[in-house]
Amino acid sequence: MSKNILVKAIDVTKNYGHFCALDKVSLEVTRGEVCCIIGPSGSGKSTLLRCINLLERMDGGGIWVNDELVGYRREGDNLYQISDVEISRQRRRIGMVFQRFNLFPHMTALENVIEGPVHVLGEQVKDAEERGRTLLERVGLAEKANHYPSELSGGQQQRVAIARAMGMRPNLILFDEPTSALDPELVSEVLDVMKDLAASGMTMIVVTHELGFARNVANTVAFMEAGKMVEFGLASEVLSAPKSARTAEFIKAVHS
Amino acid sequence: MTTATTALPIAVDQQYEIAHLKLVPKRHVGRMIAATVVLALLAALVRAFSVGQIEWSYVSQFLFSPAILAGLYNTLVMTVAAMTLGIVLGVVIAIMRISGNPVLSSIAIGYVWVFRGAPALLQLMLWFNLALIFPTMGIPGLFEFRTVDIMTPFVAAVLGLGISQGAYTSEVVRSGLLSVDSGQYEAARTIGMTQMKMLRRIVLPQAMRVMVPPIGNEVIGMVKLTSLASVIQYSEILHNAQIIYFANTRVLELLLVASFWYLFVVSLLSVGQHYIERYFGRGSKSIRSAV
Numbered sequence: 001m002s003k004n005i006l007v008k009a010i011d012v013t014k015n016y017g018h019f020c021a022l023d024k025v026s027l028e029v030t031r032g033e034v035c036c037i038i039g040p041s042g043s044g045k046s047t048l049l050r051c052i053n054l055l056e057r058m059d060g061g062g063i064w065v066n067d068e069l070v071g072y073r074r075e076g077d078n079l080y081q082i083s084d085v086e087i088s089r090q091r092r093r094i095g096m097v098f099q100r101f102n103l104f105p106h107m108t109a110l111e112n113v114i115e116g117p118v119h120v121l122g123e124q125v126k127d128a129e130e131r132g133r134t135l136l137e138r139v140g141l142a143e144k145a146n147h148y149p150s151e152l153s154g155g156q157q158q159r160v161a162i163a164r165a166m167g168m169r170p171n172l173i174l175f176d177e178p179t180s181a182l183d184p185e186l187v188s189e190v191l192d193v194m195k196d197l198a199a200s201g202m203t204m205i206v207v208t209h210e211l212g213f214a215r216n217v218a219n220t221v222a223f224m225e226a227g228k229m230v231e232f233g234l235a236s237e238v239l240s241a242p243k244s245a246r247t248a249e250f251i252k253a254v255h256s
Numbered sequence: 257m258t259t260a261t262t263a264l265p266i267a268v269d270q271q272y273e274i275a276h277l278k279l280v281p282k283r284h285v286g287r288m289i290a291a292t293v294v295l296a297l298l299a300a301l302v303r304a305f306s307v308g309q310i311e312w313s314y315v316s317q318f319l320f321s322p323a324i325l326a327g328l329y330n331t332l333v334m335t336v337a338a339m340t341l342g343i344v345l346g347v348v349i350a351i352m353r354i355s356g357n358p359v360l361s362s363i364a365i366g367y368v369w370v371f372r373g374a375p376a377l378l379q380l381m382l383w384f385n386l387a388l389i390f391p392t393m394g395i396p397g398l399f400e401f402r403t404v405d406i407m408t409p410f411v412a413a414v415l416g417l418g419i420s421q422g423a424y425t426s427e428v429v430r431s432g433l434l435s436v437d438s439g440q441y442e443a444a445r446t447i448g449m450t451q452m453k454m455l456r457r458i459v460l461p462q463a464m465r466v467m468v469p470p471i472g473n474e475v476i477g478m479v480k481l482t483s484l485a486s487v488i489q490y491s492e493i494l495h496n497a498q499i500i501y502f503a504n505t506r507v508l509e510l511l512l513v514a515s516f517w518y519l520f521v522v523s524l525l526s527v528g529q530h531y532i533e534r535y536f537g538r539g540s541k542s543i544r545s546a547v
Contacts, residue, residue: 055442085450092448102439106461106539116447119457148539168447 006031006066006172006203007052013060014047014227021047023227024061029220031171034204036214036235039224040250045207048224049174052205053094054087065094065172092120095165095173099181101157103149109136109160110145113167121168128167135163139193155186159193166197173197175206211254215239223247314509318500319516327496328517334413334482334492339475341418346425351455353430364426371423377484380416383407384488413485421478428470432463464536472529476522493517 007029014022022044029035037045050056052063054071063070070090072079082090103112113132117123136142139159149157158178165173175194179187191213198204198217208214214221214235221238223231223246231244242248318324353364371379387403394400436459444454486495497510 053446055445088445088448088450091446094446096443096446098439098443100439102437102443104440104443104458104462106465106536108539115457116449119453120448150539164447 004031005029007205008064009048009052009061010063011061012048012051012058012063014044014051014056014058020227022051022058025224025227025229026061027222027229027232029172029203029205031203032201033219034198034206034217035220035222036218037205037207037222037224038209038211038214038250039222039230042226043224044227045224046176049096049176049205049207052172052174053091053096055096065090088120092116092168093170093172095168095170097158097161097165097173097175097178099177101149101154101161101181103157103161103164105149108146108148109141109152109163112149112160113163116164116168132163132167135166136160138166138196139163140189153186154182155189158182158190162190162193162197170202172203172205175204175208177207177209179208179210209254211239211251223250225250310512311506311509314504314506315512315516318497318510318513321500323496323500324493324513324517327491327493327514328521330490331479331482331492331517332521334410334417334485334490335475335479337414338417338421338482339478341414342421342425342474342478343471345419345422346429347460349422349426350429350433353426354433368423368426371420374420376417376420376481377487379420380413380484380488383415384409384412386412409485409488409490412488413482413490417478417481417485421474425471425474428467428474429463432465432467433459435466436462461536465533465540468529468533468536472525472532475529476525479521479525480518 005028007027009025009027011024011026012022013020013024025044025048027035027048037048039045047056051058052065052070057071062072068090069079071082071087073082073086074080103109104115107115110129110132113135114123114125114128117128117131118125133142133145136145139162141156141159141163144152144156144160149160152160162173162178178194179190182190187210191210194204194206194213195217206213206218218235220233221235222229223238223242223244225246231238231242231247233243237243238247239251242251349364349367352360353368355361374382384407386407390403392400393403393406440458440462441454444458449457482492483494485492486498489495493514497514501507501510
């Protein structure tokens with residue numbers, strides 16, 4: 001495997017009963033790049049994302065992050081499921097931002113950001129707070145540090161969620177439709193933060209319906225439908241000159 | 257439009273001029289009659305007690321007597337001990353109940369079924385009389401003791417009350433855990449938290465908001481439920497009051513003394529509950545606006 005590949009998914013399969021959510025999906029994300037996954041609802045985009053940090057367990061195939069097999073340990077010809085503690089360790093370096101923010105409502109913005117660093121990574125509260133404030137400043141919310149999530153708008157909550165993900169010093173952040181639950185006028189403030197993050201060299205996988213963001217920021221774009229990877233390639237090629245007729249149709253429908 | 261309004265001036269007839277009139281509120285005759293009746297009944301009740309054969313001097317004499325205060329202390333100790341056991345068991349059983357392991361969840365369901373199914377008084381007596389079927393207890397070869405030595409009224413009451421309380425509290429805890437959004441579990445996992453840390457730092461603090469009012473209710477219930485321990489000779493307040501009135505035959509006076517202390521403790525707890533609710537409601541809009 002090339003040294004620059006951070007995420008490599010090979011033939012990932014996931015079934016819910018008889019329903020096939022993911023059918024041999026493969027994906028490759030290079031370090032420092034942004035990969036956008038687009039496609040209609042129910043196409044398996046979010047499921048693929050959730051397999052990468054083990055919120056869902058896949059039924060077949062494998063995912064490597066940083067050359068480490070996710071969720072399993074290989075010994076000879078056997079694959080052993082790793083323990084819950086090991087899974088927690090693997091998740092630490094993979095940040096995630098959810099559609100519905102999922103901030104901890106009983107903690108202030110700053111407490112949300114330092115919760116992982118202090119209680120998972122064991123950092124000193126003072127150091128974590130200092131860094132937490134820097135992160136909140138970076139997402140433009142320095143003055144909201146002591147506010148509870150219920151006192152923030154959707155866009156502000158999502159920016160705190162991004163700061164929380166960054167607090168863990170991840171080498172990959174997964175975004176699961178980060179702007180889909182936002183009022184239209186709040187979408188751009190979140191996308192701007194994501195653009196900054198991409199510019200700083202963070203590796204990102206973004207499930208999104210924002211084709212404008214994909215066009216401007218993504219290095220690669222994956223188009224999925226019905227659990228299959230229909231098309232995967234450079235953003236400019238997939239979005240401007242799609243090989244598959246289905247991709248072209250989808251892009252046209254979203255733009256009109 | 258403007259021409260239309262000027263063309264049609266509204267005639268201020270005397271009939272429509274009401275600004276100077278006095279507003280007479282509606283009279284609730286039915287309510288006033290009901291209130292009068294209730295007040296009359298209350299007055300009759302107070303009078304009945306004042307002419308009744310109550311020697312109030314006995315009430316004031318025994319209100320702060322050492323035996324009653326010792327009983328009050330034992331009541332409080334029993335409340336704390338039984339409720340602590342109840343909450344610990346409740347949390348453990350609730351977590352077992354929602355675990356994916358069918359053995360654990362079945363045992364949790366069975367526990368709630370058995371200990372919620374039998375009266376607390378009966379359970380208390382079962383524990384107290386355990387020596388009848390198990391004369392000795394222990395691990396063979398390691399240690400052994402006589403059951404009557406260990407199963408004192410205190411231990412039997414803590415076990416009886418605490419274990420049956422655990423069955424109720426586990427349902428409260430479970431509803432609290434279910435009230436926490438699944439997104440919270442996912443967010444906690446994605447920052448690398450282990451199962452236990454997630455429960456302790458993220459899930460339980462949020463579940464507390466839902467759990468505190470019913471648990472407060474249960475603590476208040478437990479204060480009064482400890483009176484059952486008088487049946488197995490535990491020296492709580494009612495038991496001590498009984499011992500006194502067996503000697504001086506002032507039954508009602510001493511029951512009034514005991515009721516005073518129960519009411520006093522329950523009032524204090526209600527105030528405490530208010531502050532605990534406010535603490536766990538932090539970050540929640542509905543609670544904040546109410547405070």
